[in-house]
Amino acid sequence: MAFAEAMRQINPDVVAAYPITPSTEIPMKFAEYVADGLVDTEYITVESEHSAITACVGASVAGARVMTASSANGVGLMHEIFPIAAAFRAPIVFGLVNRSLGAPVNIHCDHSDSMPERDSGWIQIYCEDAQEVYDTALMSVRLAEHPDVLTPVFVCQDGFITSHCYEPVDFLDDEAVTEFVGSREPRYPLLDVDNPVSYGSFVMSEHYFEIKRNQMEGMENALRVCREVSGELARITGRDYPPVERYRTDDAEYVIVIMSSAAGVVKDVADDLRSRGVRAGCLRVRMFRPFPSEEISEALSGVKCAAVLDRSASPGGTPPLAAEVRSALYTSCCAGNRMPSPVQSFIYGLGGRDLYPGDVESVFEGLSRGEHFLAPRYIGLREGTGGEERGGR
Amino acid sequence: MRSVAGVNMKNLTSHRNPLVEGHRMCPGCGAPTALRQAFMGIENPVVVVGATGCMEVSTTVYPYSSWRAPFLHVAFENAGAAVSGVEAAYRVMRRRGEFREGIKFVAFGGDGGTYDIGLQSLSGALERGHDFTYICYNNQGYMNTGAQRSSATPRSANATTAPAGRVTPGKLQRAKNLTEIAAAHNIPYVAQTTLHDPADLIGKVKRAVETPGPAFVNILVPCNLFWKIDPADQVKICRLAADSRFWPIYEVANGEYRVSYKPKGQTPVEEFLRAQGRYAHLFKKGSERRDLIEQAQSEVDADWEKLLAR
Amino acid sequence: MSGGGLCWQDVLPGTVTLGASSQSVETGLWRSVRPVLDAGKCVSCLRCWAQCPDASILTGDGGSVLGINMFFCKGCGICAQICPVGAISIRPESDFQGEAVSSGRGVGPLKVGELVG
Secondary structure: OHHHHHHHHHOOOEEEEOOOOOOOHHHHHHHHHHHOOOOOOEEEEOOOHHHHHHHHHHHHHHOOOEEEEEOHHHHHHHHHHHHHHHHOOOOOEEEEEEOOOOOOOOOOOOOOOOHHHOOOOOEEEEOOOHHHHHHHHHHHHHHHHOOOOOOOEEEEEEOOOOOOOOOOOOOOOHHHHHHHHOOOOOOOOOOOOOOOEEEOOEOOHHHHHHHHHHHHHHHHHHHHHHHHHHHHHHHHHOOOOOOEEEEOOOOOOEEEEEOHHHHHHHHHHHHHHHHOOOOEEEEEEOEEEOOOHHHHHHHOOOOOEEEEEEOOOOOOOOOHHHHHHHHHHHHHHHOOOOOOOOEEEEEOOHHHOOOOHHHHHHHHHHHHOOOOOOOOEEOOOOOOOOOOOOOOO | OOEEOOEEHHHHOOOOOOEOOOOOOOOOOHHHHHHHHHHHOOOOOEEEEEOOOHHHHHHOEOOOOOEOOOEEEOOOOOHHHHHHHHHHHHHHHHHOOOOOOOOEEEEEEEHHHHHHOOHHHHHHHHHHOOOOEEEEEEOOOEOOOOOEOOOOOOOOOOEOOEOEOOOOEOOOOOOOOHHHHHHOOOOOEEEEEEOOOHHHHHHHHHHHHHOOOOEEEEEEOOOHHHHOOOHHHHHHHHHHHHHOOOOOEEEEEOOEEEEEEOOOOOOOHHHHHHOOHHHHHHHOOOOOOHHHHHHHHHHHHHHHHHHHHO | OOOOOOOOOOOOHHHOEEOOHHHHOOHHHHOOEEEEEOOOOOOOOOHHHHHOOOOOEEEOHHHOEEEEOOOOOOOOOHHHHHOOOOOEEEEEHHHHOOOOOOOOOOOOOOOOOOOOO
16 A cells, blocks of 8 residues: 555556556555546556556656556566566566465465566565555656666565555655656657657677666666665655665674565564674665675674575575575675675565564574574474485485 | 549658668568558558567567667567557657657557467457557468467468378368457457558558557468468469458448458459468369368358358 | 677667668668569559568659669569569569669668667
8 A cells, every 4th residue: 555655646657557466455546546536647457467567668668657566476477578678678666565476376475476587677675664665666766767777676565464564654745756756757768759769679699698788787777876866765754775774783693684574573583682692683685686795795794693584485496585695795705805604594484474583583593503504494384203204215 | 543442542652651671571571561551541650569570570670670660569469568558658648748749559460469379468458448550460370480370370271380291181270250359349440451452451551540449450461481472472362362252351440341342253262272382282183172172162151141241 | 709789888778779770771682583664664553662562662753653772672573463564574683793783772871879760
């Protein structure tokens, strides 16, 4: 709802959306705004998510400001079009309400829908609460449309946990939002019939590489522009959103790295442990693409041990956030900094399973005991006594 | 020829066609001809959206574009959705006074991108009532990938995924009737035609574009490679398709059917089939398939009667 | 490494290319046969103009046929096939050895950032 309210205030030119739980409330609420004449938007009620994102791309290259929302299998169906949107430098702002990707079908939160899109060329921002969703929606319009960026943005929030909870949100006045987001100035609008351009060419090997590298430049600039835009919003609201949130990490010996709503639990447990003399901290990664490697390696530079909690898996490989964190630390080490501290990988919360304070405390305890495992471990998973008795090995 | 059905050819030669020279379509291909003729009837500025296919690839070989009009290609299955987005953007931005007045929107796809993979997004766009014209350049198969069968491929045609072999005589199923499916959306204008008569094609697209709301025009165009015909014979083959009633020339304006071309005489479908290498197996000496040739004729006859009764 | 061509900093963002830029692509190089127009026989009925896939029939004021643009003509032969008065004949390209292959217009190479109407 916070995202829908931001959409009303942003008053985008075009919204094309298709219902899927748990993002449905966004297009539903927005349809009411359209029906009540509260927005000037052309609202396209498409027949699939694939058409939703395609219509968004068409409208965006036409020159319009465009927003949409989806979840889970809807995001999966859109997959083909995401890299096209990014390559077209179409600054679409997308409310991605995280939900597990079937099968089996499950409507609750994990990050298995957005993580497969991490290489699609979209900026990915993971929000902790509804206030952050609202603020990020406003900032993302500016970030996506910035001439140095021109890259679409996923504003991710945890399905049901964040999307359907009741919590106080501080909204700006409509006028303040209008002024903050400004108007889009498209560079090559398709509708400019006097200066015709073609989008989506057939490109052979002799030019493809250069075009893709050109596209990546927008992503390269996104961290800088994000800081600028965030700073600008902070001057109005007092709420600043750096790419990573460092919660009591400055002198921490043990740090848990996590994204989105479950960070709250980790922060609570860190507070509790600190009252008991354990120097615990939480590093919440807000921006996943582009990945703020330097901030993360800097924040973890003094810790004894860290754990990365992923809400999605990469079967056969390292879970996505853990892989990025380890890579950041290795890169930092190569740059002459000290050897990185051990990083333990955990998978939690698949299919909406809650993360409990006791779970987090166990992770911190493991870190303080110096436990380290090469393979990712699972949190909150019912596990039997082992494979041997069942005729395994 | 110079002035048929309100189309004056002489006046059209000064028209700046949105599709220009230098495209890489095969010599004698019917698709660029169909689209160039389609655009001849449009006086307004246009924005063009293309589905993946021969036309899209061959007109946008980087760093060149054969489109004098703005052109957008997103993917294979979604030209209907892409044009919906562009048209919606235009509506809202025109309300603010941005961009030129009177821009028309034309989307196109081959039969693969229209009958098959793109049918859902086309149907959605037709149902929602966007103001655009969709042109299917229908060469009855997947030509861009090498002459595979599509749901537009007619029965008995030899296609690379429905080859004429020792057991099966080419495609076993009939072609889908997409023109009727489009008409079933109750949209204001639906038509089908071919390259037998430029005035007919130009006039139909002109009416399609000038009709507010969605319009669909299905244009039969030969693919010289798949149909196995001499490129120079393209117009002749199209005339055979129309004269044999294999491809009826008609339109449905606001639900009213009008057959725009009633062939004089009775050109047998066999003549249309015999002129193309993709049906050569039906005429092979010693293993002639009279049954399939007769079946083609009886299907065409039945369809024609059904059309006249509408 | 690929030689020539544009550097990544120089390509237009968004996969964008400029309108009508293929008018500098000489598709006439594909031709193995060539249509030859007999201006004396031509009645400018414009059938060839309407049915040419490559927009290679050149017309003048009032819709009169002036000739065939060899810069673009791929030699498909449709024009000769449909001409009602036999004003176009098809001859092998070898008959024209020594003559310039192109005799039509091309707009020349395009510079990035320059839009063509």
